[in-house]
Every structure is written in C-alpha cells, then in structure tokens.
Amino acid sequence: MKLFAIWRSAAGSTLILTAFVTLAWLAQSPPVHALSFVMSMGVAWLAYALFFTSQEFSLFALRWATVCAIAVRVVGIWSHPIYEDDWARYLWDGFRFLTDGTPYGAPPLSYFDDASIAPTWRVVLAQINNPEIPTIYAPSLQYVFAASAWIAPTSLTALKLLFVIFDLGLWALVARLGGYRAGLRYALCPLVIFEISFNAHADVVGAFLTVASFALLRKGRSIEGGLAFGLALACKPFAIIIAPSFVRSRWCLVSLGAGAALVALYAPFILTGATEQAGLQHFAQWFEFNSLGFAVLKELAGDATARILGLALGCALSGALMLRWLLRERDTFPPADIWLIVLLLFAPVINPWYLLWAVTWASLRPNPISWSIFPAVSLAYLTAGIIGIADRGFYDHPVWVRPLEVFTASALYLGAVWVVPLARTIRLGKTET
Template sequence: MDGTAVRRPGDLRAAERLRTDRGLPATAADGRRRPRAAPATPRADGVFPRADPGVGAALGARRLAAADRTQPSPPAGVRRRRAARTARARLLRCAAVTLPTAPRLVLACGAAQLLLLAGVAGLDARVATVPFLWLLGGASLAYVAALLLLARGEHGTRRQLAACLLIAVAGRVVLAGAAPIASDDVYRYLWDGRVQRHGYNPYAAAPADPALEALHTADTRRIDPTSAVLPAIYPPGAQLFLRVVTGIDESVAAIVAAVVACDLLVMLLLWRWLAASGCSPWWVLVYAWHPLPAVEGAAGGHIDLLGTLLVLAAAVALQARRTLAAALALAAAFSVKFLPLVLAPLLWRRVRVRDAVAAVALVALLYLPFFDGSLLPIGSLPQYAAQWRFNGPLFAWIEAGAGTAAAFALAVGAGLAVSAAARARLPATAPEAWAWPLAATVLLLPTVYPWYLVWLVPFLTAPRTWPLLVWTLAAPLTYIVWASRAAGAGWVLPVWVEPVEYGLLAAALAAAWLARRRAGSSAARAAS
C-alpha cells in the first residue's frame, strides 16, 4: 500500500448524493468533477429555455410531498375558512386593478356636482324653491363624498388637481349666466354704485326717495320694498368697490363678474396658503367645491366674497411676516363689512404699532369721501340693528332676557374673546384661529343669512373646523323662506328649519368633542 486511500463504490455514491443535494457540480466515475454545463443559449425567438431543475430540486420536491403526506388533513371548517380567505384575497387583487383610484373618484364627485349646479342654475330659488333646495342638497352630498375621499390621504397628480379646479370654475360660469337666482341684493348694489356716480351720498339716498325717481333703471326698480325706504348700510369699502364696478359697466353681469373674480382669487390665495403651511394643495377643494361660495358669489353676486378675499389676504400676509400688508388687508375687510372687527386680537403683538396706525388711517381715509360734516356715514345700520331679524335664535333668546344692546355686545364680545384665546394658543397659520371667532359672532347675530357664512369657508381646511363645515352646508335650508313668502306667510321661516340647522351644528360639535376626548384618553393610556 502506498498510503493512498481507496474509495469504495458506496462512498462515491454517497458523496455524489451530497454534492447533488447541495447544488454542486457532479463528479465523474474517476472521482473528478464534471465540468459545469455551458450557459443556455436563446432560441430563435430570443427566449431562453428553462433550465433543468436537476436531481437536487427533484429530491427536495419528493421530500416536501412526503412531509405533506405525513401531516393530518385539516378539518373541513378550516379548509372552508382558508378557501374563503383565498377568494377574498383574489377579489381584492382584482379590485385593486379594476376599481378607480381615489383621485378619479374625487373627479367623478366633481363632475356630479357640476351637473347638479347646472340644474340649480336653471331654477330660481324665489320661485322654484323646493327643487332648488333638492339640487343644492345633492351638490352638497357630492361635495361631502369628495372630502371623505380626500381624507383618506390618497391625493392625485397636479393634472388631476387642475382638472378639479377647472370643474370649480365651470360651475361658477354656469351659475353666473343665470344670476341672480337666490337673492335680490345685487339690485341694491347697482343702486348704491349708481347714486355715487351721479354725485349723491349713498348713506343719504334711499331708493324709495321720490326726489331720486329719475335715477332708477329697470334693475334698480326690483329692489325689495322693505329695504328701499332705507339708505345704504354697507361700509365705505364696499361702496367704493360698487362705484368702481358700475363705472366700468352698470349691469348685474358686471357686479357678478367682479364678485366671481374675487372668488377665484380666494382659491389662488388659499392654494398658496396651504402650500406655505405644508398642507396638501388638494384641500383647496374645501373652498373651491363648496356649494355656498359658488351659489352666493356667482348666482347671488354678494360682496361678502370681497371681504372673504381680504381676510384671507391678511392671513396669508401674516404668515409671510408682511405685517403692514396684513394690517391693511384686515382694515380693508372691515371696510367691506364690520364682521372682521373680531379678528383684530389675532394681530396683537404680531404687527408693529405703525402698522396698526396705518390700518386705522386707511379706514378713516375710506370714510372721508362720505363725511359731509353733519352726517355720520353709517347709513341705515341703526334701523337694521333694531328691526331686522332672521334665523338668529340665540340672539332672540338673549334679547328677550337682557335686551337688544346686551345681545349685540355679547355677539361682538364672544368673537373678540374667542379671537384672543386663539391668539394665545394657536399660531397665525392655524385655520381655526380665523374661523372660530367669525363663527362665534355670526352665531349670535340677529340676522344670519347663508352668505354670512361664506367668510368661514376658506378656513374650514382643519379638522377642528369641520363642525362649522356642517353649519355652512345646512344654512341654505333657510332659502325655504321664499316658499313661505310665496304662500303668504311672510318673511318667516317654517318652525322646523332652525332646529334642523342648529341641531346639526350642535351634533357636529358634540361629535368633535367626543372624538377629541377619546383621542386624549387613548394617548394617555399609551403613555402609561
């Protein structure tokens, strides 16, 4: 023996099986390794043939089959549950491929809303009140469905967002072609602008004044008789706006076009505000698709859209630390309607003293053309405060117990108090800091028309403001007053309207409070 180990045939077979199981190259009969197979070459069609799985793969398959045979068969109930789970998984895989994505469903909601608003444009709320409300309610449901889809967080591309905004613009165009269909305030706007152009003071010129009969046109004769005996009520910023618009074209279409321009600028500013705040730009649809601004702006021509634009401009400027622009924008909004006064605490120690002085100077400058030394330019504001009552149940309750002056003081004080609390606790970029002070005051006013709530809509992009979103969608129920008036009941709401409107608001507030309480309890348990 020369010391060389002699391998027996059994040893060679065992080594061969071991190498094959491990996926190594096989050996020849003489103990040498067999050369690896040459790489596969593609066929004429360019497809590589499938490789032979080899002995190791076949052996592994046989072992798995043997293991399966050794395990007991599961009970019939288990097999049925497994089959059901498999079927559900296949169904979900098919649905993921065939069902539309959330952005496409949002677009479908927008298309449905556009069709419903087109139906609204074909009706006059003063005549066909009930069909008007049904179609407007359908548009509101489509809007809510779109918001629920957006809340899932599946937002689309810029092109899809642009398509959504085009739907919003198309809705405005359709409604503007039929204006006015929900209010006759636009005729009063024409009068106020017209008398200024003829050299009269609108705070002293009532439409029913016989001395001004020659100034009337076919449109201004449509002013409601109950308000025709009173001079202008809107502040000087609104009056100058109306004078400029009627100077360009003295028509309903011109005023509606100017208001719609303000409406579109609100969308642009809101998009910029969301982008600067780090929010998804898709939340601009909270305003763009809300039926209230579309109907009250394009179909009603209400100048509240001008004030809304200026308040939002103040918020955007304050976020950008342009303090002078923020102060001037809020002052200009106050000169359109007095409501933004309650937002003044939000600027406390966020603007410089000279910015505040400039804002006060702007308001005084706007009043100057209407001051003649003997007449305080407030128009018919005292008469409206003393006589006009509509959809203000809280004011009526407070007035009955404490008097008119106390009720007005509480309305203004509530807005200022909420604004001061928001200034102390929230940043200037928080939408709820702007929405809740306005809502607190409007809630306590003696007259709450639907267009008064337009001021809130740009700031309803935060979850804490969603109870107010419910209110803005419920407020158009008050248009049923046109049906009451046509039936001879006068300008009085049916008894069920206010409980439904404010009951929905109360339910939304309660639901929001419970949700926050549960979230706080869950966070406390997780921390412990």
C-alpha cells in the same frame, strides 16, 4: 381600492358641477321651487363630502376638480340670482356714487318719483328691498359697486364678474397659504359657489381683504397688512376676527396702515354729511332673521335688551376663544371661522352669506363644527314666501326651519366625529384581516 378612491374624487367634483348646472337651468324660469333648491344643494354637498373623504387624489382628479370649480363659476355668472335681490341695491349704490358723488343720505324710495331717472335704472330701482332705508354698505364695497356701474351700468353680469375676480383671488390666497387641497376645499364649497357667482353677495370682497391682510402680515409687511385690514373693516366689522393674529406683528405699523385706510375711505363721505351709519342703525334696531341664541334671549328679556345681551355674549365668548388661541396655539392658523360662528350665534341676523367670512379659515384649518354648519345654514332660504305660505310675511320662517337647521348641523357633526371615523376603522380592520 386606490383606483376607486381616485375615481370617487373625480365623480364628486363632477356631481358638484352637475348640481349647479341644474340649479342654473331651473333659475331661468323663476321662482325655483323650494324642493328643487334643497335637492340641488343637497346633491352638491353630498358630492363635496364624496370628494374630500377620499384618501387618494390623482393628478387627473385634482386637475379635473379645478376645471369643475372654474366651470361652475361661469355657470353661476350667467344664472339669475335665486331667492336674492341684494344685487339691485349694489347696482343702485354704484349708480348714485357715480352721479351724486355719494351713495349715502337719501334712501332709494326718494327717487321713485324722480323723472330724471332713466328707464333702465328704474328697473333696478323697482327691485330694491326695503327702499325706505338708506344703504347699509360701507365705503370699500361702494367703490366696487361704483366700478361695476362704470364698467357696465345696470349690468348684473358685470357685478358678478367683479365678485368672482375677488373669489378667484381668495382661492389663490388659500391655496398659497394652505396648499392645493385647501384651495380646492374653498373653491368647491357649495356655499361659496351659490352665494358669490349665483347670488352675487359682496361679502367676498371683505373676506378676500381679510385673508390678504393675514398673508401680508405673515410676510412681515406690517403697513400693507394694516392697509388691507382697514379696507376689510370698511367692508364689514367681521374683519375684526383676524385681529388676534396680529399679536406678533408691529402693532404701531399695523394700526397706522389700518387707520390711514379708514380715514381715506370715510373722510370724503363724512365731509359730505352721511355714511352707512343711518342705515346700519335701523338695521341693528329692527331687523331679525334666522336668529338662534338671540331668539331665546328675546323671549326671556325682550327685543331691545336681547340685542345688547346678544352682542355682549357673542363678543365675550368669541373673545375667550381668541385668548385661548393666543395663549396655546398662536403658531397655527387662527380658527377665525369658529370665532365668527360664536359671534353670530347670538346675533339677531344670520344670513347664509355671512359665513363666507368663515369658509376660508375652515379651509385652512378644517374642523367638524364649521363644516357641519355650512350645509345647514342654506336652509335659511326656506322662508314663508319661498315655500308659498300666504298668511305669513315673505321673510318669516315656518316654525320648523330653524330646528331643521340645528338638527342638520348636529347630525352632520355627529357623522363627522363618530360615524366616519368608525367606518374608516372597520374598513382598515377588514383590510388588515
């Protein structure tokens, strides 16, 4: 049995690599068929479960899993993004930052008739979604985008390489905080692999800075931890989920560091007259995608009221869970993944890559709720445009997609808390007999 468990874990990491190699091969002739996407991701998640439900890990299996985790990132870097085009906005923002001194203010649409734009940049410009809206990305991310544009203009590969560097750094941080197996729990996660190395989503930068802030504060380095926290906040407000873990730190120094980082990042853009606020305001007022609790509130109270109520409910419930942790469990790793999931439950937009901020904490402190939601959220890619429903908007969901997400997450949760423990008990009983 021990030998079987060891080889099962090795087979799991190999299957993850195989599933993503297949997906990368399919992506060479876009678009990838929706069924092929679901099957590839399904195999990857089943293989992931096969790996981590194993009770025995040999040195060979762990080393081979590390090789597979690195190899699948190399495959992802060379793959074309699947169902995603946010990378075009990233590249364009970096270009504008380098040429104009700021990526803010004018939306991409205002450059469509600009004869001074080089043909290579016109190709990128043509692929930006919602070009009439100014960028919504905050200053920390803009410096990464600018670095990519400086290293290799118009290169998606260079952008991916930068994101994978942050990804590998995050893997190292998780392994340092929680051990080698926690690191692999993050590194082999299909959601992480797909959203970073394949689809080049920038949320990995903020997730890295958030965990780096936590790690620095655990060492008593309050100012440095505050600086990292400020940099993370200047990626996306999701970084606030680790604020309760600062309770034992020197708050004045943490606040000083965070404030200094925010001032240094925002001051130059405020002085030039614009930040990401114009784009964010449009996003906050009008965008909706893959919502759950918000969709219910919208039916009951209307769109505008639902946006206010959703934010209030999400913050209140998440805050209550944070307070519970502070009072009862603050010596443990913060369950920041749960805090974020609760916050997103009532949000008007729940993109799969938002959960990159949660995977690190779920890797350090595994729980069945998060690890049931992570596989299910990728089903959000099954929009009308992807499936081929002509009479709906490209990003609209067929009526069955969100119920399918909920059903999948619920089934996985019940399997994790009931079926797997029961099967393990039966197996142990037979062994003893």
